Amino acid sequence: MVCLAYSSRGVIARQPHVPLEAAGLCRSRGPSGARANCVARGGHCAWAPRKLPRDSLVLEQLLRLGPTPSEDELLGIMSIELDQWRENPRHATVVMSSLARHRLPLIAHRVLTFMLARSVEANVFLYSAAISACEKGGQWQLALNLLSSMPDIRVLPNEISYSAAISACEKGGQWQLALNLLSNMPDTRVIPNEISYSAAISACEKGGQWQLALSLLSSMPDMRVIPNEYSYDAAISAFAKGGRWQLALGLLGSMPDMKVIPNKFSYSAAISACEKAGRWQLALSVLSSMPGMRVIPNEISYSAAISACEKGGQWQLALGLLGVMPDMRVIPNEYSYDAANSACAKGGRWQLALGLLGSMPDVRLIPNKISYNAAISACAKRGRWQLALGLLSSMPDINMIPDEISCSAAISACEKGGRWQLALGLLSNMPDTRVVPNEISYSAAISACEKGGKWKLAMSLLSSMPDMRVVPNEISYNAAISSCEKGRSWVLPLQLLLQATELRIFPNEISYNAAMLACKHWGPWNTVLHLLQLMAGSGLTPNEISFNAGVEACETGGHLLPAPEFLRLTEDISLSSIRA
Template sequence: MAVNSLLPFLGTSPSQEAVFQWLEPELGRWRHNPKLATTILSDLAKNRLPDVALKILRSMRQVEVEVNGFHCNAAMHACQKAARWQEALELLSFWLPEFRVSPDAVSFSTAISSCEKGGRWQLALRLLTEMMPLAKVRPNEVSHNAAISACGEKGGQWQLALQLLGRMSAARITPNKISCNAAISACSKAGEWQVALDLLSRMPVRRLVPSEISFSSAISACEKGGQWQLALGLLRQMPEVMVTPDAICYSAAMSACEKGCQWQLALSLLRLMPDMRLMGDEITCNAVISACSKSGEWEQALSLLCEMPAVRLVPNKISYSAAISACEKGSQWELALSLLNSMPLKRLRPNEISYSAAISACEKGGQWQLALLLLSKMPEVRVVPDEFSYSAAMSACEAGGQWQLALSILAKRSSTALPSAPVRKLADGNWPSVFCQACLAPDSRPATSASMHPGLHQLQSLARHFWASR
């Protein structure tokens, strides 16, 4: 019996009765040959069908067909594949004792991997360090690798990941490539680029050949640490050690160049990918567009945006926001507005980053009325203005000599934030100096209660409190 023959009749989540009726003619054969059940359960695991697998186990128990460790591990594997960590732990804790099956290293490793996929690093760690010793099951490299991945990649606990890697050697378990890659990835996600590079350099000492995953994780670590030179060095090093860079490696290197404002290098990497028989994706293009944006290369950014459909890539919200930001830095407010207005036509919903960049473009272009229009439009399209949106709109009003409007914007902003937050933001950041003249230093501009804009009483009180705390 194949899984494909089961599904048309049972579906992906059948009732217990339906499973039993369908299996009843087969259960007799399974009694004499348990491997038949293992085959079906393994196929269900591959197809991520834990519900069917669990109900098959119940049906087997119902007619007293032997349930062994292979059956339970296969069902648990189905739970792991479907990221159903609760059911995996239930199998381990309750079902196995009920079936009088002793859990083995495979059982625990699968349960730990299930917890890893479910983001439950504490449970994964407890299974490895507490439950396995209690069950007198010796952890192996698979269980350690799953726990390292759970702690580091999913749980953000890179120190624990390194401790587990060290624990393997202490327990005379040889770390393999997967162990080191999981630890490097953990350091990468935490931005610990020095530790990631150290782990990568030690792999040959462990007689392990780094893979493209090893290098891409290390490059990503350098990217997060702002080390674009080291990221490019790693990319160049890969062919020397007989490792072919993949698209992920190039993407990570381009992101590193983007953060280092090296738009020419990012663009050259993107142009090099077809020669390496690699196709860029939206993430790589967005990184290069963002690199161009940070350097004010608005023409290059727009050119890349226009090229994406030609290579079967669909620009997304990030693509447009980066291009709008490039236009803003290049003082191209008309183009910024055109891009913003075209997003709904592409079935893309602008976010606060898109609007903030467009508002800032209007501010640099002296278009304070348009800046205010965009700010007022944001709630209408269910986009919540952030500090950057308000700051750009206030700067536009300041540049246009509209200090009353600038103050009214701040008054509106202060009503939606902690009392002292707007004032401190304004004085510590690049907020309009007109506010300092009109409110933060009220003695320099006398104002009566009648002449003050609504909300300024509160703002002056906040300002006095701010200056008193400086």
């Protein structure tokens, strides 16, 4: 069978029957609505109602080049198009805005450069779109270069240009530059709007500058700029980061008075402020108040509330919130699971932690490093060293590299399980996996040696920490001092106490008690009384262990009743405690 191909001039050719699309033909309806066959030119039919606009065709070609095309590739597309844009610059703005939406700052910048080289008009809208592309693509330096170059070609920036540049600095963590841009706007006769202020407040939030965020929000009415929900959300988030939960809740409560309706982001930021301050009851109160304000909690709200419960040691409530999320038509995300997993870890509920970790793939969530670290920590708290090591060893199998938290938790699991050899093995293997041990790793290993009666190894680890550029902390010294008792040494604990003080690591009750026990067993009895005096003088209150060590030291020194010095000391300590 053969088919005739038609054009406006009649029959083109007589050829075997093939699908019209494969022959360069298409089936479409002409202007009258009658079906007709036509020859496709360049892959597009002149009558086809689905023909893409020219702007879309250019954008499609640019998108195919990827984020970093070569100059020749761009020129191949733009050389013909620039002439069209010279006649109608609006097409250029449409394409540039689309490049911004697709987060392609480098292409946007090069296209703008080609336009200027070919004397194609570049107006404020085009520049604003290019700056927005840089903002969305994380190129704050490029955004500032474009903004500063605008006056050179007699294009005056407007509030959109500045707002996009401020937002670019915000995303790049450059809060000082963001504030400079905001303060410079009036000098160029550009009035900041609520978008400019909101971006600057958000920059302060990311930079941990809650005081500046509050100052900007407070100054907006004086500049005749009405704060919107984004301004308030950014300020509440800034207060959350700064641990100012009272300010966060106060600002949330004041929004209706300012005729600004709080949204889910406002509430989530307030819950996060309570979470960071350890106010889990307030976090739950804010969460429960949301439906009454016709605001539906989302996964961020729930995750922050679960994290608040985790910090407050309320693992049951954390699991309850996670379980109720599907009933509220809120899908838990990895942060929700990680927070709940951490809550179980803190509560030593290793079975629940492992259950949550194993259930994540069932809800299409991929466990991350935080998920595994929480599960390993849960096992560590209960001394389940086999499970902890199993989790640690399985991480590389899923292309997950353990970090110092993973390794430290596993070392701690070995310490609690009495496996000091395994603890030392893990510590020594950390550099081989490009993981740098920290003070937690060393402290757990020293504690493992202490529990295993290996005081010389404990001392060796402590002395090696500075060589590894790791600063010992009070936990490191506590474990090392405790190990000295097993090593029948009373001089070393005193030396370690002095050494810690010189390093501005102030010994706590555990440090002093460990030193007193060592001196009680192996040193002069009156040294214990001296340590008790030092302990009280440093503002620490001796506990039962401290006093028992003192009484036993007196008995060891041949005093049937506590020595007069000890009685006077206990009276002084009692009086100072009452006054405090």
